[in-house]
Amino acid sequence: MMLLIAGCSEGKKNIAIGPPASETNSISKLILDAYGIGDDDYTGFQEGFGDAADGVQDGNIDISIGILGLPAASIESLQASVGDVVMLSLSDDAIAKIEKNSGYRHHTIPKDTYDFLENDVQTVTAYAILMGNTDTIDDELGYELAKIMIEKASENTHAQAKQMTLENALRGSEGLPIHPGAKRYYEEQGLTVDNPVAELTADKSKRKKELILGTGSQGGTYYPLGGEMASIWNKNIKGVNVTNTETGASVENLSSIRDGNMDLGMTVHVPALQAVKGEGAFAGHEVPNAAFIGHIYPEVIQIVTRKSTGIKSFDDLK
Secondary structure (H helix, E strand, O other): OEEEEEOOOOOOEEEEOOOOOOHHHHHHHHHHHHOOOOHHHEEEEOOOHHHHHHHHHHOOOEEEEEEEOOOOHHHHHHHHHHOOEEEEOOOHHHHHHHHHHOOOEEEEEOHHHOOOOOOOEEEEEEEEEEEEEOOOOOHHHHHHHHHHHHHOHHHOOOHHHHHOOOOOOOOOOOOOOEOHHHHHHHHHOOOOOOOOEOOOOOOHHHOOOEEEEEOOOOOOOHHHHHHHHHHHHHHHOOOOEEEEEOOOOHHHHHHHHHOOOOOEEEEEHHHHHHHHHOOHHHOOOOOOOEEEEEEEEEEEEEEEEEHHHOOOOHHHHO
């Protein structure tokens, strides 16, 4: 997921704030609000990252804020195409406001992460996690999904798969109900699980053969990573076929689990917590049938523009 802003000519700047019902959209608005930038101060584009990145390359979009793993292949590709990518830092005051009003926390991107960085970059981070539908993911299936995520991660060629380790397995789970099958696996491996345990209505004897995994846009991290995860599950779990599908990511995936249209969903941990509590985008529409299965990778906010825009910080947009 990514937010983009390009071109720094006079007048309102064009900002791709992410698809509707996406966490990119939510965090984009939170960042802009932290700088006192209101809806009337820019022209918003609700683009997925692939289209937004094309806009930055073409000079039609001025800045990109993405929720991505490190390093992000999409940013490396953009730099390879244009040669003048600039990554913006968030100010201390903005980070403090974001931390106060969300589950995101301060994070430093080391300057050696990308060849074009001249200094460390200050930003915020959350975690990408996998949530399962307690109406369709039975105890044994939840166990197998968690086990294979960890033990077969080396078969996944995506760069972020290296983050799916036992050491990281419970990151982003704080406050979330955990799937009992996943809990059993992690405890067998020696982890201490303090999460409330989700109640299942899923029955192995009535297990679906075709499962849907909600990911994100094809230009982001979720879709290709989720595609490899699905292939590895299909190879190792008999009688089940997992199909990854392109979506608007976090909020859409959680809503689809609630409505019974999705069995597994990749999401940032922040909206997942809002979903089970019925807060934020889920006020009055909580998701009682979603349970944590495992951590996927750290989600780092990465904000890019181009040198040609002249933008050095969000303060330049005021």
